[in-house]
Amino acid sequence: MKTAHYDAVVIGSGPGGEGAALTLAQHGLSVALVERSPRVGGNCTHRGTIPSKVLRHAVQQFSELRHSALCQGALPRLRPDYPTMLGQAQQVIAQQVRVRRQAYDRAGVVVITGEARFVDSHTLEVREPEGLRKQLNAERFVVATGSRPYRPEDVDFAHPRILDSDTVLDLRETPRSITIYGAGVIGCEYASIFAGLDVTVNLVNTRERLLSYLDDEITDALSYHLRTQGVVLFHNESYERVTADGDGVALELRSGKVIKSDYxxxxxxxxxxxxxxxxxxxxxxxxHRGQVEVNEYFQTAQPHIYAVGDVVGFPALASASYDQGRFAAQHIINGVTDFRLVEDIPTGIYTNPEISSLGRTERELTEQRVPYGIGRATFENLARAQITGYTVGVLKILFHRETLEILGIHCFGHQAAEIIHIGQAIMAQSGEANTLRYFADTTFNYPTMAEAYRVAALDGLARI
Structure with a gap:
């Protein structure tokens, strides 16, 4: 069997693998990228972030049309169609694949399609789709194989009415009703998507509150607005049994409740x-969840084998995974790396309205006995929000009452994931550059959503 030698081999072409492979190649290393799918991009591009966000955007567009004053009465028979929206997602996926493949080609990364397995600590065997096998030898490896939906053995995922976050993208009709088990990021996002399609949605949460790692005020707002969209929430529940037939699915909960739905x-x-x-x-x-244990430099028990992205667990965000890949590559090249970018990363959750969060929450600051203040700007009072009609939302800044240092920023509302980056840039500064005064004394364009920072800063200063 012929063996090819590279300075580094990256396994997986999702965000983590992409960040590692491109960084290594740009520093002159010979790099091979092994991807089991014929198209690069990983689960993020094909089954995760990209298709779900396209669906969410399409639902939002439909909602805007339906509620627009210009269109009222003109669209009485317009019904959203889930399969059509999936087709739109495929167009975006194809564009993303093309852009990423071009980046690898320009950087000189050799892309190899096939299933990889370590033969020894410096050799990979790759089984190509045609059944051929080749060996790759390298000084360094980066495992960036991502993750897949967890499937308990007692749930029959072979049944066409029982879906996970991968197979929901194969659904060929718009359901009348759906029950979603799990109210994390994926569950909440799909609850918003299906509710926007006028589907009856049941959202079953195994915990006391939605997305409990976020600020309580933000998750309370999310719960309220999901309910106004018709979503029925069940908290502190766990499943006993899931049964399906040709007509639908019954979810039996340990509390004794039975929830029936189409899917x-x-x-x-x-x-x-x-x-x-x-x-x-x-x-x-x-x-037990298939995740690799790594040290602070993303090294495994074999120091020349690194692991990044979802395969190492938290935070399991595409943005963080890309940076982890870059940092692992930097450590391979220089023996050092900079972790500052991944300590305070924004969380973006694409519900309707969307959520973004950065830094500490009120709960955390209270537990740490930090004297903090709060500044808020409600969207309904912003001219730009009134113009666009997106008046649901709030920007909330948490700051130290004595130094005015910004400790956390939490946003709920239209384009929250974009708005958060203004605050992120300031929080990344040191000393007096990272204080509430910056927002209070800065001139923002009017009318803009960015003006919320000035409004929130002035509100916070007025309260201390």
């Missing part, structure tokens, strides 16, 4: 894609 979407947890890689034989620990 059932499992959205509770993900599993790292490590099966078959041969990591355990190399002494690399993999936990």
């Amino acid at each position: 059932f979407l499992w959205a509770n947890g993900r599993t790292g894609n490590t099966a078959g890689l041969g990591l355990e034989e190399l002494g690399i620990a993999v936990n």
